[in-house]
Amino acid sequence: MRAGFKAPVARDLRSELWVKLWGNLSLNPISALTHATLEDICRFPATRELVAGMMAEAQTVAEKLGVQFKISLDKRIAGAEAVGAHKTSMLVDIEHGRAIELEALVGSVIELARITNTPTPLISAIYAVTQLLAHTLDKQQGRLRVEPR
Numbered sequence: 001m002r003a004g005f006k007a008p009v010a011r012d013l014r015s016e017l018w019v020k021l022w023g024n025l026s027l028n029p030i031s032a033l034t035h036a037t038l039e040d041i042c043r044f045p046a047t048r049e050l051v052a053g054m055m056a057e058a059q060t061v062a063e064k065l066g067v068q069f070k071i072s073l074d075k076r077i078a079g080a081e082a083v084g085a086h087k088t089s090m091l092v093d094i095e096h097g098r099a100i101e102l103e104a105l106v107g108s109v110i111e112l113a114r115i116t117n118t119p120t121p122l123i124s125a126i127y128a129v130t131q132l133l134a135h136t137l138d139k140q141q142g143r144l145r146v147e148p149r
Contacts, residue, residue, distance in 0.1 A: 042081035097142020
């Protein structure tokens, strides 16, 4: 029976996973921190540059593990931008007061960077501030609010 869906068969699943992770590790935490959509992040020069820097760091880690990227970094960012005013899953989780997938999307890459002895200053910085965001959300039962002292 035909459903009309395209279902390409990937020969190098590891590389496909890294292409997906490449965007998630940068775009998700930035959107959670800024409450911006993919389109906004990719069109704003400072955050586009940050995304590219984080992706370059991750690419170095992946290549040390034998991963070969079949698309360029610029094409991956353009693909995210083309999705439009889409909220990332991490931003949606923030908006709904749910725990975020920080360890799976960012912490895992930092761990692999340590194993491969690869510096990841941009990824590590975004990870640190997003950890604080997650901690704040947890402490405030999923509601972001600033209370005067």
